[in-house]
Amino acid sequence: MKFGGTSVKDEAAISRVIGIVRGRLAEKPLVVVSAMSKVTRNLCSLGEAAAAGNEAEVSMILKELRERHFGTAAELMQGGLLEETKSRLAEILESLSEMAAKVAGAGKLDDDMNSAIISCGELMSSIIVGAAMNAAGLRCTWLDARKMMTTDSAWLAARPDMDATEAKVRKAVDGSAEVFLTQGFIAADTAGRTTVLGFEGSDYSAAIFGRCLDAARVEIWTDVDGIRSADPRIVEDTCRIERLSYAEAAEMAYMGARVLHPLTIYPAREKNIPIHVLNSARPDGAGSVVCGDCADIPEGPKSVALMTAADLKEVVSMAASDMDGKSRISVIGKGVAAVLDKIGKVAGEAVVSENGLSASVMVPEADARRIVVELHKLLFV
Known part of the structure; x- marks a missing residue:
């Protein structure tokens, strides 16, 4: 189950996620989360501002990140759990400040440092969501994706080593919790250095994790009712696509339809795992299903x-x-x-x-x- 940035953007959205996951407990879900909406872009701006020597903007972005994440946590939990969560968030924010200082000192933003900076959004959101699940009574185990998703060292568009990743994922997801929760987008190379799978790569992460676990399905939870016949920002009266093939979905992604990361299809197709695209704001909606080239998928424009x-x-x-x-x-x-x-x-x-x-x-x-x-x-x- 992958939840995108708009699905974890604030207290109300995260509460909806917890309700959705609660309904899937019997199926032993692995939950994958993105950074809270717009946070990855904030972190990109942080690195750029640091490289430009703009200390005021760096300080402003760090302050905004702290206020947003601390504030959301405080709305979802209290007491010792809140203090523990804030402490973990503070560690990440401090590491961001240190990385920004190093970038400023160098006067440039190298790809390896950039990947480490932008990975912090997923780390912070997953800490909050995992703690909120426990506060709501779910037995949730937080997993660091960087200790499971093994890639090469192409920092900002890393390529996963499927065999190494599968071995680590199967060892980590050992059945000891009701829910396992980890991050999309982020990974690490064989030396343990942070990499990322490319912009909007959390979908790809979820498909890889699903492949590694032979999942019954991969669910991509977003803010639209399934895959649409056009971008709703351009066309008002779009149609929901009920079913489409892996090949059609891959073609749509590569041709500019912004629903799934272009690489998401391939790990799922290897194991013939269906991908369900659903709306976290309307969890009872039908959504869309991407599956094999079934005979009942009609021809014609999608x-x-x-x-x-x-x-x-x-x-x-x-x-x-x-x-x-x-x-x-x-x-x-x-x-x-x-x-x-x-x-x-x-x-x-x-x-x-x-x-x-x-x-x-x-x-x-x-x-x-x-x-x-x-x-x-x-x-x-």
């Missing part, structure tokens, strides 16, 4: 995705020259070639991918959002 040059830069750290001033709009779904004429009427001539799961067209960036809305209306309404 989603309209938009990727701008800025999106591409975020994913691969460089903008392709042919994206300059343009955006890529893709229609994803098995058998999508059958709707090429409809795409052409709205967006222009589209190119079908080699696997036949997407049809993409380049459009002027200024027109992209309007075209997505029009294309979605034509294909789904």
Whole structure:
């Protein structure tokens, strides 16, 4: 069970998470949490400010992090448990201050230090969520993902060693607790140095842990009702996709649909583990299921995705020259070639991918959002 940043953003959200997990106790869940919403970006800003020698901004960010995490903890627990939790949080905040000082002294932010800094968001959120679960009567054991998830030393986009990780995960998750809780996104190399799996990598972490444990399913809890037919920030009347194949979900992720981390599909597919995408604010909702290429998954368009040059830069750290001033709009779904004429009427001539799961067209960036809305209306309404 993976809970994203918006699912652990404050006391109310964490309380909902505890209720959801309580309903899964019979299935012995492993819970994976992200940093509280916007904290990873705060930590990125912290490292950048330290490298620039901006002591005032560093102090302000540390103060805001302390107030937010201490305040959330105080709303969820009291007494000795609260004091213990605040002490653990204070240790992490002190280490952040020390790392910021080292970065300032060096006048630059190296990738290894950056990964150590941005990993602190998951550590702090998981400490709070784990303590809150215990305060609510759940027997929760907190696990450090860095002692389980073993990777190479590509600091900000580390590649997991699946065999080493599986051995460590199976040893750590030994059945002694009702709930085991750990962090997404963060890991360590063979020397024990902190690495991360890439931006929004908590989904990938959850899929890897699920693979290691031969889980019955992986649940990705977010703030939308399953996987949608378009970005709800662009299109108001999106449709929930009930079921889609691993291949379709992977294509959607790579083409810009921001639901799952692009690598999430592969560990689950290795063991044929279904991925359920659910809304932590509406836990009784149906959500979406990503599974094998089942015969009952209908052909046809599943989603309209938009990727701008800025999106591409975020994913691969460089903008392709042919994206300059343009955006890529893709229609994803098995058998999508059958709707090429409809795409052409709205967006222009589209190119079908080699696997036949997407049809993409380049459009002027200024027109992209309007075209997505029009294309979605034509294909789904």
